Amino acid sequence: MSGSQCGFEGTVDLDSALRDSCLNQLQDVEISLEAELVDSEAEIKIGYIYWVFSMLYHYLYYYVYIPSFWVFLIGIIWYTVARYCTRLFSRQSSFPSGFYGESIIFGWLERTNQRSVVWASRCLKTKLKYNSQVLDIGFGAGLSFDTMIRLLGESFESHCHENKGVEKAEYKVYGIENSEQMIRYCTEKYASEIENKVLVLEKGDALSMSYPNESFDVITVSNFIHLVKDKNAALKEWVRCLKYGGTLAILFRQSEAYARDAFVQSGVQQGFMFLPQENTLVEILENMDSIKNIEVMKRKVEEGDKDDIDEGDILILATIREEQKHITIGYTE
Ligand SMILES: C[S@@+](CC[C@H](N)C(=O)[O-])C[C@H]1O[C@@H](n2cnc3c(N)ncnc32)[C@H](O)[C@@H]1O
DSSP, X not given: OXXXXXXXXXXXXXXXXXXXXXXXXXXXXXXXXXXXXXXXXXXXXXXXXXHHHXXXXXXXXXXXXXXXXXXXXXXXXXXXXXXXXXXXXXXXXXXXXXXXXXXXXXXXXXXXXHHHHHHHHHHTXXXXXXXXXXXEETOTTTTTHHHHHHHHHHHHHHHHHHSTTOOSOOOEEEEEESOHHHHHHHHHHTHHHHHTTSEEXXXXXXXXXXXXXXXXXXXXXXXXXXXXXXXXHXXXXXXXXXXXXEEEEEEEEOHHHXXXXXXXXXXXXXXXXXXXXXXXXXXXXXXXXXXXXXXXXXOOOOTTOOOGGGGGEEEEEEEEOXXXXXXXXXXHO
């Protein structure tokens, strides 16, 4: 069919049309390739960012999140256990009771207090006469009883030696405690002394005792004063029960010594919160009219002392006036 037959005039350059169409197609391909290239570059960038974030995530997850989770968990468990033990320990050391009181505290008291209590009892040697009436306040595991009964016995024997005919022991050691557990423990431990009537154990409150005024020649208070909030009232109560010329012996550890003991230190905030300073007690005693003189003794570390806290033992000996001279003088003039 010719060009004139279909109304088309002129010649058609098929080659150039083909070329144009090819060029157009190539251009399209080029454009789509360029678009793809741009797309894949963007994808590479996104992929790279994703990779960085996923690395960061993994790093944080394995090296930060998981370890800190465990650290946190262990910390919580440690804190809870430590808090429980601290409370238990401070509660039990101030008032031993139940299973723990029996199984742990006796052993702990005996281990930590034995040497200091024996030292303090020995310091009282000259005060323990053949007929002395001695009271141990808050006796706990009864660590003072052996030494005091032995020293009183020796004093009694030498008195018998000098005074023929004396047969019956007149001395006696009393103990006051508010823990049933401790009373039961000491009743078994000192059964023969109780039977021989040289030891009397009673349940009662050390801060409000039922003993009449001027009942005792010596009162000992060992490792107890840190449990007493109102030291003024407690000291007055103990002095009330002492005879004229009697001695109040207070044994305690300096707070610095407790501070060296990590285990005790952990309980300082509760059971040991009323730790005294030596000066505080001396000041209170000095302000009492009935006190004649005060002596402060410090224990030196001996061979065999293992605990750091042994170094801080302080014994305050306060002697009551023989009689209230300041009153009689007024009347005689
Ligand atoms: C830390 S322990 C010392 C025991 C002993 N004196 C010693 O040195 O090993 C304190 C004791 O005081 C007793 N106690 C605490 N409060 C008391 C109170 N208000 N009256 C009597 N005893 C008390 C406790 O039961 C405990 O046995």
